[in-house]
Amino acid sequence: MEDVIRHKEGKIALPHNALLLTFDDGYAEHFNHVYPVLKEMGIQGSFFVPAKAILEHTLLDVNKIHFILASLANTADILQDLKFDIEKNKLKHQLKSFDEYYAELAVANRFDNKDIIFIKRILQHALPEVVRNELSSKYFEKYVGIAERTFAKELYMNTWQLKQMVRDGMHIGCHGYDHYWWDKLDNGALHAEISKSKDFLQSLGCDMTNWTACYPYGSSSQDVIDELEKQGCKLAFTTEVDIVDIETASPFLLPRLDTNDFPPKSQNYKQHG
Ligand SMILES: [Zn+2]
Structure with missing residues (x-):
């Protein structure tokens, strides 16, 4: 993630066909099954975590x-x-x-x-x-x-697990406090939602000069982008299905492929890039 940020800032080149792995919603399965494999292979994962579910043991x-x-x-x-x-x-x-x-x-x-x-x-x-x-x-x-x-305690990661992943070089990003649709919030509520989520990232030991976001339900809008930018966000990820053209893409509207876009579920990935 930090390489993508530096690339968008014009500081470094990325390899051809570079791949970034993102995981949304803070599931315990990400700690138990994804993180050990990534660690063993020396690959960084980016995990977008809803703060309230982790801190207050509520279900999204x-x-x-x-x-x-x-x-x-x-x-x-x-x-x-x-x-x-x-x-x-x-x-x-x-x-x-x-x-x-x-x-x-x-x-x-x-x-x-x-x-x-x-x-x-x-x-x-x-x-x-x-x-x-x-x-x-x-x-x-x-x-x-x-x-x-x-x-909720069974379904999501806990703060201890997240802190360990941060220490181990994994990227943890903002996915809101309450997992609301950001484009449906008024300015005050949106500001609070993102600020509280940043406080959570800070408490985990994340590098707050390089924080990123993922829109819950893909809920981006120009107002939301303006707020993220104002609060110092570097990159934001949508649920739009596509391969990123990193040279031309807006850093706040980065599309992704979903696991459902790959076999055995579908061949959607072939229609992109
Ligand atoms: Zn989500």
């Missing part, structure tokens, strides 16, 4: 939703719950109707069918924060049935 909404979906016998159960709970909360929180949300959000993408994408979108950002937090916790309890704190 995205993970809560993954495990709810994985525990469902069929998606009709939770669609029925959502219909009931949206109608129940409609007046109090000025919600749209279930059918309106469904028409707007149930659009399949390259990973998910329309019911799955609807459940993800409605619980990740379409409902107001207070409602979606309440509902995703309620459904987690109903369908997964394990205490969130216990589950």
Whole structure:
């Protein structure tokens, strides 16, 4: 990562076909399975870690939703719950109707069918924060049935592990405090989200003259880029699927390939670069 930063600053050349490995969301599997292999091979990994999940043992909404979906016998159960709970909360929180949300959000993408994408979108950002937090916790309890704190301690790395990785030359980057969609926050909330995440990186012993970021859910915008730049960020990574043309790419809009873009899942990587 530091080589890419120095290259974008015009200080060093990068080898042809240089490769940068990034890992999002701070999973314990990254410490247990990825880090030992990288260490043995002498390769640096870059890990973008959501601070709150690590410090407060809460689950990211995205993970809560993954495990709810994985525990469902069929998606009709939770669609029925959502219909009931949206109608129940409609007046109090000025919600749209279930059918309106469904028409707007149930659009399949390259990973998910329309019911799955609807459940993800409605619980990740379409409902107001207070409602979606309440509902995703309620459904987690109903369908997964394990205490969130216990589950979070198993799922994510801890600060001791992260500090060891930093000492060992791994790069740990900013992925927000609360894993919000950054482009949906107002300026004050965005500033706080990034500042708190930087404090966390500093507490791990990261080099704060070379800090980088990865947009949660790929949520970049010009306002977000301006804030990152103002706070001294050097590079930021999107979820746009592409191979980086490092000479022309904006340092704040670096695309990546996802593991899902490689065999056995797909051949998407061949369409790029
Ligand atoms: Zn993430």
